[in-house]
Amino acid sequence: MPANPDAADLLQHIWGYAEFRGLQREVIEHVLGGGDALVLMPTGGGKSLCFQIPALLRDGLGIVVSPLIALMQDQVAALRELGLRAAFLNSTLDAETARRVQEQARRGDLDLLYMAPERLLSDSGQRLLDQCRIALFAIDEAHCVSQWGHDFRPEYGQLSILRERWPHVPRVALTATADVPTRQEIADKLLRDGRAFVSSFDRPNIRYRVVEKRDGRAQLLQFIRGEHAGDCGVVYCLSRNTVEEVATMLAAQDIAALPYHAGLSAEMRAHHLRRFLDEDGIVMVATIAFGMGIDKPDVRFVAHLDMPRSIEGYFQETGRAGRDGLLAQAWLAYGLQDVVQQRRLIELSEADATYKRLSTAKLDAMLALAEAADCRRVRLLAYFDETSTPCGNCDNCLSPPELIDATESAQKLLSTIYRCQQASGTRFAATHIIDVLRGKRGDKVERYGHHAVSTFGIGADLDEQDWRSLLRQLVAQHLVEVDAAHFNVLQLGAASREVLRGQRRILLKRRAPGSERKRRAPRGVAGSGATAASAGAALQALSRVDAALFERLRAWRASTAKE
Ligand code: ADP
Ligand code: MG
Ligand code: ZN
Numbered sequence: 001m002p003a004n005p006d007a008a009d010l011l012q013h014i015w016g017y018a019e020f021r022g023l024q025r026e027v028i029e030h031v032l033g034g035g036d037a038l039v040l041m042p043t044g045g046g047k048s049l050c051f052q053i054p055a056l057l058r059d060g061l062g063i064v065v066s067p068l069i070a071l072m073q074d075q076v077a078a079l080r081e082l083g084l085r086a087a088f089l090n091s092t093l094d095a096e097t098a099r100r101v102q103e104q105a106r107r108g109d110l111d112l113l114y115m116a117p118e119r120l121l122s123d124s125g126q127r128l129l130d131q132c133r134i135a136l137f138a139i140d141e142a143h144c145v146s147q148w149g150h151d152f153r154p155e156y157g158q159l160s161i162l163r164e165r166w167p168h169v170p171r172v173a174l175t176a177t178a179d180v181p182t183r184q185e186i187a188d189k190l191l192r193d194g195r196a197f198v199s200s201f202d203r204p205n206i207r208y209r210v211v212e213k214r215d216g217r218a219q220l221l222q223f224i225r226g227e228h229a230g231d232c233g234v235v236y237c238l239s240r241n242t243v244e245e246v247a248t249m250l251a252a253q254d255i256a257a258l259p260y261h262a263g264l265s266a267e268m269r270a271h272h273l274r275r276f277l278d279e280d281g282i283v284m285v286a287t288i289a290f291g292m293g294i295d296k297p298d299v300r301f302v303a304h305l306d307m308p309r310s311i312e313g314y315f316q317e318t319g320r321a322g323r324d325g326l327l328a329q330a331w332l333a334y335g336l337q338d339v340v341q342q343r344r345l346i347e348l349s350e351a352d353a354t355y356k357r358l359s360t361a362k363l364d365a366m367l368a369l370a371e372a373a374d375c376r377r378v379r380l381l382a383y384f385d386e387t388s389t390p391c392g393n394c395d396n397c398l399s400p401p402e403l404i405d406a407t408e409s410a411q412k413l414l415s416t417i418y419r420c421q422q423a424s425g426t427r428f429a430a431t432h433i434i435d436v437l438r439g440k441r442g443d444k445v446e447r448y449g450h451h452a453v454s455t456f457g458i459g460a461d462l463d464e465q466d467w468r469s470l471l472r473q474l475v476a477q478h479l480v481e482v483d484a485a486h487f488n489v490l491q492l493g494a495a496s497r498e499v500l501r502g503q504r505r506i507l508l509k510r511r512a513p514g515s516e517r518k519r520r521a522p523r524g525v526a527g528s529g530a531t532a533a534s535a536g537a538a539l540q541a542l543s544r545v546d547a548a549l550f551e552r553l554r555a556w557r558a559s560t561a562k563e
Contacts, residue, residue, distance in 0.1 A: 007032070007053050013080050014056075027172070028053050029332045031136060036194035038187055040143070043176040043316075044199050044295065045321045049076065050197075051138035052174045055112050056084070058170075060133035061105055064114045066140045067153055070273075072114040079112060089115035089125075094523070106131050110167045117155035119556050126165075126348045134169050137162050138225050142173035145181045146300075147191045149357055150313060152287055156189075163192050177316045178383060181358075201384045203317070205322045208376040209395040210369075213335030216305050217249055222326075223303065223331055224255060224283065231300035231301055232276070235285045235436070236317055238306035238341070246305060247285040255358060260286035291317060297324035303331045309339035311369060311383045312364040333438060334370045336472040336482075344484040367476040373401050373509045406470055406508035410499050412437060412459050413470060419453040419478065427489035434459075435465045474499075 007028050020028075024046055027037050031054040041047050055062025066072045072088045074449045079086035087110055102151075104110050105128060119125050143149050145156040148387060158368050162171060173190045175182075187194055211219060236242045240261040250257035256279070258272040276282045277296055282291060288308075302321040308314040314332075322328025345384035346359045367377050382388075390397050407409050416437050422426050435442055439457025458466065461462050471490075474480040478493045489557065498504040 001097070006057055010053050010056060011049070011281050013166070014084070015049070015535075020049075024049055027197045030197075031170050031172055032057055032169070034170050036191040037173070038183065038191060038194050038196040039172060039174040040178055040183065040196065040201075040386060041174075041176065041199045042288040043319050045176070045199055047140070047174040047176070050138060050174065052079070052084075054170075055135050055138070056174075058135035058542055060135035061108070061110050062135045063120070063129065064110045064112060064138045064140060065117050065120055065156075065159065067115050067117065067151070067156070068141075069116065071140075074117070076112075076114055084112065085110045086114070089119050090114075091114040091119075099344065104386040106202045108133060109400065116301055117153065117159060121155055129166075134166060137166070137169060137171045139171065139173045141175060142186045142190060142548050143175040143177050143182055146178075146185050147361075148185075148355070149177070149182060150309075160189050162189065167192065167379065174551075176319065177312045179310075179312050179383060182312070184360045185215050188560075191421070191553060198385075200381075201386060202377065202381060202388065203319060203322065204391070205325055206318060206328050207393050207395075208330045208332075208380070209393075209396075210332045210334050210372075210376070213333040213338070214463075216333045216335070217246060219245070219333055219499060220303055220305060223251060224250070225253075228301050229331070231269075231283075231318065232281055232296065233283045233297055233301040233348075234290070234305065234317075234320060235301060235303045235305060236290075236308070237285065237287060240287060242305065243285050243287055250283060250285065255283055256281055257285050258281040260284050262287065262291040264393045279528075288313065289318065291320060293434040294320060295323065296320075299328065300326075301329045301331060302475065302486060303333075305333055306330070307332065307334050307342060307370060309342050309359070310517055311366050311380065312362070314366060314369070315380060315384075332370065336468060336475060338370075339367060339472065339475050340482045340484050342488060342489060343482075364476075364478075371473055371476050371509075372396065373403055373507070401509040402508060403507045405505065407499065407502065407504075407506045408458065409466075409470060410474060410506040411476065411502075412455055414480070414492060414496050414500055416459070417492060419455055420450055421467065421491070423450065423453050424448050427458075427483065427486070429488045430468065430471055430490060433490060434464055434471075437467060438462075438464065466508065470506070473506065473508070 009023065011020060021037075022041065022045060022128050027039055027050040029035050031051070037050070039047055039050050050066065051062060065445040066075070068088050070094055072090060076086045076088045087104060089098060089101055092102070101113070105113050115125065131519070139159060141151065143161070144151045144153040146152060169193070171191055173194070177187065178186060182195065188197070223234065235246060237246055240263045243259045243261045247259035249258045258275060260269060260272050272284065276284050296415065302318045304314070304317070308317060318330035318356070321330055342363050345365065346356050349356065349359070351359070367381060369376060372379055373396060376394040378388050392398070413433070416433050420436060430443055435445055436453060436456055437459030441459055442449055444449055451498070471480065475482055479496045479499055481491050481493050483489050483491065495504070497542045499506060
């Protein structure tokens with residue numbers, strides 16, 4: 001079927017692009033025909049044209065809901081540059097300007113009107129819409145409807161009013177992040193029989209790497225100095241404190257680092273953002289407050305000093321690297337403490353049990369990705385329901401780790417945890433357990449008489465790092481639980497019996513230091529097909545668990561709402 005000639009004309013004559021990209025043409029045709037659409041494309045994929053072109057071609061005004069003021073202003077400025085009649089309505093406008101914009105909208109002198117959601121939902125916003133001829137509604141960053149995501153905006157949920165009040169106006173919901181349950185949630189809340197347009201989420205130029213965290217900050221410094229001197233990058237940290245400390249540490253090492261988090265004044269944030277966008281080689285050290293809508297083409301690396309709490313978050317944050325299509329790196333330092341910390345955050349959250357279960361499932365999928373010994377991209381894409389072959393451009397493809405059967409070592413570790421607890425009637429943290437395994441007669445071992453437990457010294461074959469790595473894996477799989485409320489003491493998880501009885505195998509990954517980046521393997525050849533396939537299957541199963549859980553959650557919410 002040939003492209004809609006009008007749409008193609010606009011693309012060429014207004015935007016100056018020769019061809020539609022990916023699914024753009026299909027979305028545009030669907031919306032021109034009056035259909036609702038859910039558009040999932042990675043950032044930079046070209047989502048804007050999917051509503052801008054139909055808004056121009058359909059009779060009336062295109063209403064665009066956008067959560068960020070800065071984003072709105074940039075987009076409107078870009079549209080005006082192209083000679084289009086675009087405006088925005090948000091809290092930054094003075095009353096006079098706002099009145100003028102509304103007047104233009106009513107007279108039909110605008111092609112596109114960007115609105116903050118609270119503005120649109122207000123009485124005056126609703127009145128304005130009643131007085132306008134509306135071509136379509138576009139809801140940008142539609143994942144903000146998701147209560148489970150970190151960009152949740154309560155007003156987004158209320159946007160379901162659009163389909164109730166204007167059932168015949170097509171709606172386009174767009175996002176760059178949506179795993180299966182989030183997609184469902186967007187469609188449920190915003191669309192009516194919408195068709196989903198899902199483009200590939202692969203970002204082939206991004207090299208995914210996960211390193212074992214030992215001294216995270218020193219490793220980060222080494223990574224930036226060794227591989228990204230002078231490059232623009234983003235370093236994500238969990239807390240504002242860490243952001244400040246890491247930015248200071250990097251700056252002291254002559255790296256142009258700036259902090260960014262919600263605790264800084266609005267002016268300071270705006271100033272750092274401007275410098276990041278305008279200057280070369282700025283490293284932004286930030287919490288996840290930094291991100292949505294940031295479109296800088298030459299970000300060469302995104303580093304995570306703390307593990308994100310979901311694959312969605314990880315994908316979105318790393319996706320800010322390499323928008324220009326050139327090689328970029330996604331670097332994550334990951335250790336036992338990340339697992340403990342993230343689990344603790346879920347535990348301490350005031351959410352209900354269902355939310356906690358969903359968060360735990362999402363976290364576990366992220367942990368499985370971090371622990372993976374096979375292609376990270378295969379797993380990442382599988383999480384978004386996309387099947388692929390080993391990529392040749394991630395750490396595991398470039399330098400497949402050696403896998404050794406560590407079931408017996410895992411049994412030793414589990415029995416030591418058990419025996420120390422039995423012998424003393426109290427639980428112990430990792431360092432002590434590893435000391436006992438390795439036969440180290442420190443003060444604490446003496447004090448508790450643990451040189452007498454039967455597993456004392458039976459683990460001298462592995463070094464401390466291997467033990468920690470093994471323990472982290474067991475914790476990630478819930479075979480060992482860490483009690484973060486009590487000095488991180490360890491205890492056996494329910495499924496640990498399967499390991500002790502030899503019904504479940506445990507593999508330990510080993511990577512020769514510095515071996516990364518040496519090997520190159522073409523796409524489709526690297527890695528072992530068998531493990532990649534089973535990993536994909538495991539992850540798909542996980543994302544089904546997510547979906548099933550979400551279904552139940554929805555049913556439950558619906559039933560409680562009626563009462
Ligand atoms: P998204 O909203 O999905 O992150 P944008 O709509 O902002 O992406 O588009 C990203 C960039 O790609 C913009 O610079 C845009 O002009 C460009 N772009 C979009 N569609 C095309 C196309 N068909 N051909 C060339 N460039 C395009
Ligand atoms: Mg966009
Ligand atoms: Zn790979």
